[in-house]
Amino acid sequence: MTRIVLTVNGERHEATDLWGGESLLTLLRDSLELPGSKNACEQGECGSCSVLLDGELVCACLVLAAQSDGHEVVTIEGLADGDELHPVQQAFVETGAVQCGFCTPGLVVAVADLLERTPSPSEDEMREALSGNVCRCTGYVKIFDAVRLAAERAT
């Protein structure tokens, strides 16, 4: 198929020879060597592949790779500033919100998106915003602690 050009974490990337039905998630992980976004359910149920597409939170597994042509993607790899963690990442570390870690990249991206739009979310807003991110270690208590801590520091 034809060549696509997209911006990922501020950098221009080019991809060729994609299979037509390939997802943005496969493109990121297999071609662009950005394995931070995780591949689990491949049907938009788990949120572990959450990325920002033109500033909107999406499941990368449900975006056709070709649809990212000419668009801007931010992945978990793009949140930290060099060695300095993103405030949401820092809050996850400090509250112990990471168990096995598989859901963490998607959750961090989803929380960063929430706090960008709603800097002081209510409990209900937090739950609704993270309703599409599943943690099979069921570490939700610590995850919500992390959201509260990051929100507190941001205001």
Next chain:
Amino acid sequence: MDVLTPRNLDEALRLKSDLPEARFVLGGTDVMVELNFRASRPPALVNLAELGELRGFTTDGGELRLGAGLTYTEALSGRLAERLPALAEASRTVGSPQIRNRGTIGGNLGTASPAGDALPPLLVERARVELASVRGVRILPLEEFLLGVKRTALAPDELVTAVRLTPSGGPQTFMKVGPRNAMVIAICSLAVVVDDEAGEVRAAFGSAAETAIRVTVPLDEAGALPERVATAASPIDDVRATAAYRRHALRVLAQRALARCLR
């Protein structure tokens, strides 16, 4: 498998006419699942995401035209939510923020699942579907568009381009039964609107027949609605619930919806 990305609607309609076997994709929340699970291998994919013509909504007098690419996130807040509150409520129950940011009203119509969350609220507002092809545009009432489980009146060369409706302005609501408040396929769902001007109460239910179905009763017989809804339903037993449960739940939802809307 080729991916073609038309830059305007005319180009897209030409592709639909030339490649009726191609799969057209916008939000991807249904199509990508089929591709990821190898359930579908169409000869070509047509990416509709660059068509401005399908985006957002417009107002023409009292009529609203919702572009097929209108997302649930766009439908659940702001000016549109004020005019179509039941659709906004239904949109808020769809999937998760990630799904609502991508999933579209047009996709819900095209997929035509009996559980499509946007269908009951659109049916009670007497929505019409705009279908376009190189031959022209035709408008079908939504109830004539929905033919069966994932079956519609869409011709092979047609594309759903919009939904048109004139909001009733009446008190309305949407309710959905499922094991949680997010990421749930409806066990059953119900939208109700009390339309004083038309002198009737309209209800539409989902996940309890081959399509979403509308039931109308005169305003002065509103009390009969729960039984009418339960009678109109033809639910099945499946992994999510029994037919008997669905029928019972619809009766209860109709009572609650009436209490909410007839205040």
